Amino acid sequence: MKAWLDTTLKALNLVDTMEQPNGFTRLGYSKEELASMDVFREVAEELGLSVRKDHAGNLMARWEGETNQVVLTGSHLDTVENGGGYDGVAGVLCSLGAVKALKESGFKPHHSIEVVCFASEESARFGVSTIGSKSVAGIFDKSVENVRDRHGTSIREAVESTGLEWSSIGQAERPQDEILSFIELHIEQGTQIEDHGAGFGIVRGVACPIRLKVKVEGMAGHTGTTPMGKRTDALVALAPLITFVSKEAERLSNESTKPLVATVSTLDMKPNVMNVIPGYAEAGIDIRSVDDVLKKSMANKIIEQCRNLENEFNVTIKLETLVDNSSILLDEELTAKVKAAGERLGYKTYEMDSGAGHDVMNMAAKWPSALVFIPCEKGISHHPMEHSTLDDLYAGVKILAEVIQQEAGE
Amino acid sequence: MKAWLDTTLKALNLVDTMEQPNGFTRLGYSKEELASMDVFREVAEELGLSVRKDHAGNLMARWEGETNQVVLTGSHLDTVENGGGYDGVAGVLCSLGAVKALKESGFKPHHSIEVVCFASEESARFGVSTIGSKSVAGIFDKSVENVRDRHGTSIREAVESTGLEWSSIGQAERPQDEILSFIELHIEQGTQIEDHGAGFGIVRGVACPIRLKVKVEGMAGHTGTTPMGKRTDALVALAPLITFVSKEAERLSNESTKPLVATVSTLDMKPNVMNVIPGYAEAGIDIRSVDDVLKKSMANKIIEQCRNLENEFNVTIKLETLVDNSSILLDEELTAKVKAAGERLGYKTYEMDSGAGHDVMNMAAKWPSALVFIPCEKGISHHPMEHSTLDDLYAGVKILAEVIQQEAGE
Numbered sequence: 001m002k003a004w005l006d007t008t009l010k011a012l013n014l015v016d017t018m019e020q021p022n023g024f025t026r027l028g029y030s031k032e033e034l035a036s037m038d039v040f041r042e043v044a045e046e047l048g049l050s051v052r053k054d055h056a057g058n059l060m061a062r063w064e065g066e067t068n069q070v071v072l073t074g075s076h077l078d079t080v081e082n083g084g085g086y087d088g089v090a091g092v093l094c095s096l097g098a099v100k101a102l103k104e105s106g107f108k109p110h111h112s113i114e115v116v117c118f119a120s121e122e123s124a125r126f127g128v129s130t131i132g133s134k135s136v137a138g139i140f141d142k143s144v145e146n147v148r149d150r151h152g153t154s155i156r157e158a159v160e161s162t163g164l165e166w167s168s169i170g171q172a173e174r175p176q177d178e179i180l181s182f183i184e185l186h187i188e189q190g191t192q193i194e195d196h197g198a199g200f201g202i203v204r205g206v207a208c209p210i211r212l213k214v215k216v217e218g219m220a221g222h223t224g225t226t227p228m229g230k231r232t233d234a235l236v237a238l239a240p241l242i243t244f245v246s247k248e249a250e251r252l253s254n255e256s257t258k259p260l261v262a263t264v265s266t267l268d269m270k271p272n273v274m275n276v277i278p279g280y281a282e283a284g285i286d287i288r289s290v291d292d293v294l295k296k297s298m299a300n301k302i303i304e305q306c307r308n309l310e311n312e313f314n315v316t317i318k319l320e321t322l323v324d325n326s327s328i329l330l331d332e333e334l335t336a337k338v339k340a341a342g343e344r345l346g347y348k349t350y351e352m353d354s355g356a357g358h359d360v361m362n363m364a365a366k367w368p369s370a371l372v373f374i375p376c377e378k379g380i381s382h383h384p385m386e387h388s389t390l391d392d393l394y395a396g397v398k399i400l401a402e403v404i405q406q407e408a409g410e
Numbered sequence: 411m412k413a414w415l416d417t418t419l420k421a422l423n424l425v426d427t428m429e430q431p432n433g434f435t436r437l438g439y440s441k442e443e444l445a446s447m448d449v450f451r452e453v454a455e456e457l458g459l460s461v462r463k464d465h466a467g468n469l470m471a472r473w474e475g476e477t478n479q480v481v482l483t484g485s486h487l488d489t490v491e492n493g494g495g496y497d498g499v500a501g502v503l504c505s506l507g508a509v510k511a512l513k514e515s516g517f518k519p520h521h522s523i524e525v526v527c528f529a530s531e532e533s534a535r536f537g538v539s540t541i542g543s544k545s546v547a548g549i550f551d552k553s554v555e556n557v558r559d560r561h562g563t564s565i566r567e568a569v570e571s572t573g574l575e576w577s578s579i580g581q582a583e584r585p586q587d588e589i590l591s592f593i594e595l596h597i598e599q600g601t602q603i604e605d606h607g608a609g610f611g612i613v614r615g616v617a618c619p620i621r622l623k624v625k626v627e628g629m630a631g632h633t634g635t636t637p638m639g640k641r642t643d644a645l646v647a648l649a650p651l652i653t654f655v656s657k658e659a660e661r662l663s664n665e666s667t668k669p670l671v672a673t674v675s676t677l678d679m680k681p682n683v684m685n686v687i688p689g690y691a692e693a694g695i696d697i698r699s700v701d702d703v704l705k706k707s708m709a710n711k712i713i714e715q716c717r718n719l720e721n722e723f724n725v726t727i728k729l730e731t732l733v734d735n736s737s738i739l740l741d742e743e744l745t746a747k748v749k750a751a752g753e754r755l756g757y758k759t760y761e762m763d764s765g766a767g768h769d770v771m772n773m774a775a776k777w778p779s780a781l782v783f784i785p786c787e788k789g790i791s792h793h794p795m796e797h798s799t800l801d802d803l804y805a806g807v808k809i810l811a812e813v814i815q816q817e818a819g820e
Contacts, residue, residue, distance in 0.1 A: 189635035224765035225599035239652035355634035
């Protein structure tokens with residue numbers, strides 16, 4: 001199984017070695033994501049599963065049971081730019097591995113089992129995340145149609161470039177009574193499992209972000225001829241906000257029982273040339289905590305700080321809330337079953353919250369859902385150095401197989 | 411003359427009205443710069459001048475005198491992105507206007523007169539400024555050949571796309587004894603003329619910049635899963651430097667007899683996406699003063715501050731000096747003649763330094779050179795709202811005509 005995991009991991013990542021200095025770039029609805037999905041199709045068919053693509057570009061590999069009801073498991077294959085080879089892939093791989101293990105053990109499913117590759121989980125390309133799983137859950141908002149990537153391609157164009165029809169993406173939704181449960185495995189992207197000496201993590205809740213766009217309008221001017229006292233430099237007005245977000249998030253997090261994180265993660269300037277004072281600067285801020293009140297409080301402090309900076313620097317600051325989603329609690333019963341299954345296999349579990357969004361948060365809106373974390377080295381993620389060991393992937397396979405057997409059995 | 415100035419101003423700017431909300435974009439060696447130069451050629455030929463293009467893409471419009479020695483005047487037609495319609499154009503326009511005025515007055519030049527449009531004065535496209543005038547002065551460094559614009563086009567490719575040959579660009583150099591003097595008119599891009607109640611400015615020296623690139627290497631990571639205390643955020647490490655540069659430049663400038671300006675004018679991040687902590691941030695800093703010691707002192711303070719930030723935020727900061735040019739003093743005798751000419755015409759003059767670089771700084775390395783400033787409204791420049799009045803342009807025409815008559819006469 002470990003040799004198969006190693007081979008299949010590389011195959012799904014479209015590489016011969018996981019040592020990739022520039023990491024992995026498979027943006028949502030790109031030809032690279034499709035190429036990885038093609039590998040998924042081959043591997044699943046070798047395992048005897050029948051694979052279909054739905055109207056949102058998700059792939060579903062099915063092991064037919066005695067009933068039409070489905071135990072669903074899987075994750076995604078897209079990545080951020082220059083990301084790692086485990087985020088998403090680990091879940092798809094372990095789900096396939098669990099099916100392989102169950103087949104080899106002679107298991108005959110009562111309910112059907114499906115392994116899913118959700119399309120375009122990352123928000124890296126369009127700033128819109130989990131398009132595939134939102135579509136399956138029937139909560140994808142098609143009004144984002146004309147949101148464009150940095151090359152000017154709209155979501156709609158990207159979706160249609162893969163051979164899908166934008167108008168029928170809603171048909172990817174599945175009826176509530178067709179799916180019994182959804183279990184996703186993912187790398188932790190943090191160090192809590194390791195910090196607590198555990199073997200894997202079992203997730204109680206997913207911290208969904210508040211995302212703000214801060215648009216600072218100053219006044220451009222020649223860098224050589226505008227005296228310091230006569231400037232309205234948008235970047236100079238924005239700089240203290242970057243420091244504020246970092247310091248205030250650390251303070252609030254330390255004072256609270258639930259952690260909070262906040263990041264100025266994007267910054268774009270105009271005109272961004274050497275001899276012109278920045279007339280315009282735009283920052284994207286990502287705030288997360290499973291404690292929605294704490295998260296909201298951080299957002300309010302940022303808004304208040306923007307008003308202060310407006311006065312101090314004589315700029316205009318416009319604020320836009322891109323995303324404000326409440327945190328998601330996962331299914332207590334299914335989560336308890338996953339935890340028990342892991343413990344039966346001899347692993348120490350750690351109950352935790354997820355700071356990152358995952359496909360499971362959309363599935364949880366409609367079906368009993370659970371999320372399993374396996375450790376990743378030093379918590380490094382969205383980075384070429386992202387790494388999980390084969391032992392941890394193998395443990396993930398065993399846990400998923402144990403739970404799926406229980407859920408899909410008679 | 412004023413109607414001609416108005417019409418020709420718009421023609422050189424390729425517009426029907428100077429009210430352009432997005433300003434003017436004619437980058438160096440672009441088809442837009444060439445289109446503007448085509449208009450220059452037409453206007454110059456209408457005035458009876460013979461126009462030639464040199465090996466660097468500069469246009470020279472010649473009024474043949476009795477000798478082959480040349481009194482040269484002019485400026486440039488390229489702009490920054492979304493810049494104004496007067497920076498550069500005002501100088502070319504007033505030089506043409508001066509020739510028109512002299513022709514109409516029946517003046518017969520003893521020495522030849524040439525109006526020049528220097529190619530690619532702005533550094534907006536490649537970070538390399540005054541390519542045309544450097545070539546004429548024989549100080550263009552061809553090692554920048556492979557410097558690329560944001561679309562990946564190299565300087566060499568851009569130059570050759572206009573029909574020139576990179577290998578022969580050096581042939582644009584003109585012998586020392588061929589040119590008697592060079593006089594450039596430019597908009598002030600500041601408010602000192604206005605602040606001192608003067609009609610025009612006469613420039614003693616040009617403050618050439620020190621330009622630094624600051625490269626901050628932190629560690630990328632998932633914004634949702636990396637606790638605040640475990641981050642190495644490149645942008646958070648860079649933010650205090652933005653504030654420092656602004657405050658320290660203001661302090662040093664206030665304490666000194668000569669002004670100093672410093673600007674963090676460019677900022678680029680990787681990966682610059684919503685859900686990844688900035689792992690890398692790169693800032694460009696532009697420092698200017700005619701006081702080279704003061705300028706160097708500011709650069710050293712920035713370098714020192716970078717070392718402090720490295721320690722405080724546990725990042726690696728690499729520094730690169732892109733440009734470090736000593737300030738240029740203009741020709742005292744020629745400058746005195748320009749001042750006297752303006753005063754004879756009844757204008758109050760203000761002697762000042764230039765915070766911006768201009769083509770004249772390259773010409774001054776080889777020939778007696780002078781720089782005249784006309785006011786521009788509120789000092790706004792490199793911006794769509796950049797504006798000089800027709801009265802000020804007309805005053806510029808009269809001053810240039812007066813000086814050229816004196817220099818090119820018997």
